Amino acid sequence: MIDGAEAQFDRPPPHRTTESWSPAYQALLVIAEQFAERAAFPRLASGLLAAAAGAEAERVLRLCGRATGRLAGLIADRGPAAGAIVEAVVEGAAEGLSPSCRRLRRGAAWYRDYPNARGNPMRGLTLLSEQFRADGxxxxxxxxxxxxxxxxxxxxxxAGRRRPVVLIDNVQETAGRRLMESVLRDRAEGIADQVVFYAALRGESHPALRNAARRTVLPELTGERGEGGWAPGGTPSSYAMLVALSP
Known part of the structure; x- marks a missing residue:
């Protein structure tokens, strides 16, 4: 669970620059840390390392299992360029530093499908780093x-278990809003996932939710499919359902 109104999502920590940090970055890191005892996050960890240009390397590496100080040091020695960071990940995994490093290497391979990566994971991660740091x-x-x-x-x-659940309070704040906008846009474009999001929104007129389904009370959700007959339309906001909560 995250609370978008918490101070940790307002600004980067003292040792970070604004170009290598964002509220959404922080939200993703905190959510993954809460699941880390039951799951590994090699894809996310690879992307966060590239976006942050090596900052917080040990903290991010814990998302893949037990942190490897040697690999974190290797990343720090290579400097802030994403390409050098990916090289360190690949070389570290090739040297058999730990299962978590090999897992990270497999996670980095996921970025071969990043737009314009042309099947090259290092290029994909480098593009992600450049775009993240460009802002806008x-x-x-x-x-x-x-x-x-x-x-x-x-x-x-x-793996056949219950669907993961992510809770977001104050989703109208930047951290939660940027995260949920990405999820809803992907779902509207046919990029499916199995994660359930419950988010608390203050106010009813957020422009990003103009096409969201609306229910006045929770019992209205007990329809034939457990959703009150609701089906999303063709816009990102139509993939959200707003349910009023009594005081």
């Missing part, structure tokens, strides 16, 4: 792929 629409594009990496890692750990 480019950063939004990169963040969307980081969200997709989180969902892919959660889907991979499901």
């Amino acid at each position: 629409n480019a950063r939004t594009h990169a963040e969307r792929h980081l969200v997709r990496a989180l969902l892919a890692d959660l889907d991979a750990r499901r």
Whole structure:
């Protein structure tokens, strides 16, 4: 669970620059850390390392299992370039540093499908890093792929178990809003996932939710499919359902 109104999502920590950090980045890291005892996040960890240009390497590496100080040091020695970071990941895994490093290497391979990567994971991660650090629409594009990496890692750990549940309070704040906008847009474009999101929204008129289904009370959700007959339309916001909660 995350609360978008918490101070940790307002600004980067003292040792980070704004170009290598965003509220959505922080939200993804915190959510993954809460699942880390039951799941590994090699795809997300690879992307976060590239986006952050090596900052917080040990913390991010824990998302793949037991942190490897040697690999974190190797990443730090290579400097901030995403290409050098990916090289360190690949070389570290090839040297057999630990199962978590090999898992990270497999996660990095996922970025071969990043737009314009042309099947090259290093190029994909480098593009993600450049776009994340460019801010604006480019950063939004990169963040969307980081969200997709989180969902892919959660889907991979499901293996027939219950669907993972993510709780977001104050979703109208930047951290939660950027995360949910990415999820809804992907779902509207046919990129499916198996993660359930419950989000608390203050206010009813958020422009990003103009086509969301609305139910006045929770019992209305007990329809034939457990959704009150609801089916999404063709817009991202139609994949959300707003349910009023009594005081």
